[in-house]
Amino acid sequence: MSEEGLDRRSFLKSAAAISTSIAAASTVAAETTKKSSAALPGEKIIGRPGSDFMVDVIKATGIEYIASNPASSFRSLHESIVNYGGNRKPEFLTCMHEESSVAMAHGYAKAAGKPMGVLAHGSVGLQHAAMAVYNAWCDRVPVMIFGGNFMDAAQRRPGVEWYHCVQDPAGMLRDFVKWDDQPASLQHFAESVMRAYKFATTPPMEPVVIIADGMLQEHPIDEDAKLAIPKLTLSAPPQGESGALKEAARMMAGAENLVIIADRAARSQEGVRRMVELAEALNAPVVDLGSRMNFPTTHYLARSEDGRALVREADVVLMLEVADPWGQLNTISDPQHEYRRLAKPDVKLIHVTLADQLMKSNYQDAQRFCPCDLSISGDAEATLPALTEAVKKEIGGSRKSVLAGRTDKLRSQQREMKDRTRAAAANGWNAVPVTTARLSAELWNAIKGDKWCLADSRNLGWSARLWPATEHYNFLGHSGAAGVGQIAPAAVGAALANRDKGILTAVIQPDGDLMYAPGVLWTAAHHKIPILMLMHNNRAYHQEVMHLQKMAGLHNRRMDTARIGTTIENPNIDYAALARAQGVWAEGPITDPAAIAPALQRAVAVVKRGEPALIDVVTQGR
C-alpha cells in the first residue's frame, strides 16, 4: 500500500507495531545492560541506578508521556526511561524548548483528562519553562514537572554544571505551582511523586514540581534499601455544602431574570450533561465564557453572545468557577480606565468556586475582589447534581409552569442571536485579506464530518459562536494567562491525547504565537502527531497595533505610526516553508478566500494518515 493509501486505522496499527518493536528492542537493551553489569576489575558499572526506580515510580502514576528538551541534569533518568523503561509509558517526547514541553503537557491534560510529565533542566530549563507553567497555573491544569539538579556541590563537574545548578530549583516557580519538593532519598522521591500527582489532580488542579537530584539518579540503588512505591488513590473532588446549595436553589427559583455564567465548570462530558440539566430545571440562559466547553452551543439556552445584555437585566446571577467574577458585572474602560457598572446595583450573586482554596499573593490571577451574596466553596462539576436536585425540590408546580412558559421566548431569542452572528460572519465574506469569520467557517466545513476538537477556542471566537458543538472535547478553551507562545505547543499536546481517540484536532494558529517556539512543528512531525494547523496570519502582534493606536489617540498624536514595532512584515514570514523545513506538510501563503477549501481538503487527508499539516492563510487583523 502506498503511503498516501494508508487510512487512519492502518496508520494507527503501523504506529502500534513501530512502538512494539521499539519496546522489544529496549527490553533487549535492558537485558544486555543487566548481563554486562558484572564489572571487570577496575571497571565501574552501575547496573541499577536510582533513576531506574524513579522510572518505576513514574510508571506507577500512569503517566504516558514525558515532554523534554534533553539535558545533563537528568541524563540518568533520561537513559532509564528509554532503556530500562523501554521508552513506553512514559515515552520520551523530544521538545525544542522547555516552554513547549510544558505547554504541550498543558494541552494534553485538557484533552486527555490526566497529566503529562515534563523533564526540565536545573536552572536554565526551569527558567525557560516558567511562562508555560504560569499559563497552566492560571488555567487550573495539572502538569507533573520533574526538574534535574545536582544539589551536592562536591559532585558537580566544574564549569557549566555550576551555572545550571540551583540551591532551590522550584523556588523560581513556587508562586504559581501548587506544591513542590526536592526529595533527599529514593523513598522520599516515591512518596513525593505520589503526593504531587494527588495534589495536581485534585480540584483546583494545578502544576506541581518534583526535583530529581542528579546524584540520586546516578548513584546505584542501595541493595539494602527497602523501597516501596505507595499506592496512588486520587481524591474525590470537593462538593459544595448542602445548606448553601439549598439557599442557592431558593434564590434561583424565585428569580425573574436568572443568568448562569460558566467558565471552568465542566471537566467532562458528564459535566456538560449536568450543566444542561441544571439550566433546563431553571429554564435559565447560560453564558459560557469558554475556558472549558461547558454547554452545548446548539441548546436553546446557550446565550454566550448575549452575556452583557443578560447580565444588565439579571436579578440573580449564578457563576460556576468563573475566573473573573468582578469583570462580569463591572468593567474598566480602555484607554481611559473609567469604571462602568454593567449589572444592576442590587443583583444577587451566587458563586460556586474553588478559587478561595488557592492562596498565593504575588501573581495577580485572583482578579479584582467581587462581593458575593452566597459563596460556595466546591468543585462546580461535583456540585452540580446536588444543586440541581435542590433546585428541583424548590420549584413547585406553579413556579414550574411559569418557568416553562418562558421557553418559546427563550428559543426565539436564541435564534435571533444566532442569526445576528451569521449576518456578522457574512460581512466582508470575500474580502482580501481573508476575514476571521470566513477562516473559521472554512475550517468547520473541512472537519465537520469527523469527531473534532478545536485546541484553542478563544483566540478566534467565531468558532465558539458559529460552530454546533455538543461534546466536551470539542473546545479546549485557552492558555489561561494569555502568555503568548502557548497555542501551538498546547495544540500539539492536545492532538497527541486525541490521536488514539480518533478525534481530529485542529487549531487556528496565530503567527505571533507560533514564532515564540516554532520548533514544536518538528516535534509534531517527529512523533507523528496528527494536527491540522490553520494559520491566522495577520502579520502583526495585532493587539499591540490597537494599543498603540489607543495611546496615540489619547496623546493626540499621529496614528499611522502604530505599526512600528508591532508588525511581523518586511520581510513576511513564509510559514509553509518554516513548517516544511521541519518535516510538516504545508501549503500557503493563501490570500484568496476561495483557495482555502481545497487546501484544507488536502491537509485533512494528511492529518487522517497520522501526520501534522499546516496551511498559511493571510488574514484580517481580527
Place this chain on the structure above:
Amino acid sequence: MRFFILLLFPSVLFGQDAPAGSPERGQKAFLKYQCYTCHGTAGQGGERGAGPRLLPNLFPWVAFSMQTRTPRQDMPAYRKDHLGDQDLADIYAYLGSVKPSPAAASLPLLNFEGKR
C-alpha cells in the same frame, strides 16, 4: 448629551450631505491611518476587543465624523491635526463604495445545522 440632541433633531444627522470625497484616496487613507486594524479592510468589523462593523448601514456623515473626532466608547480619537477633513471625507466615500457582502442565508458555509 449630544446624542439626545441628535435624537431630538434627526435632521442634524440625516440632513447634511457628506463632503465630496474620492473612494480611491479614501481606501489608501483607511489603510494608512489604521482604521482597518479594528474595523477590517472592508469595514466588516472585528472581534475580541476590535472595532464594530461600519457596513452595512454606514452612519450618516455627521454621526460618522463626530464619532471619528470625539468618539464614544473605546475608539481612539482621530483629531484634525492628524487626519484632515479631506482625508475623512475620502474615507467616508471609500466606505460608501464598498460592494455589499452576500447575505448570510446565501452562504452554504454559514448554514450550520444544530438541534434547537
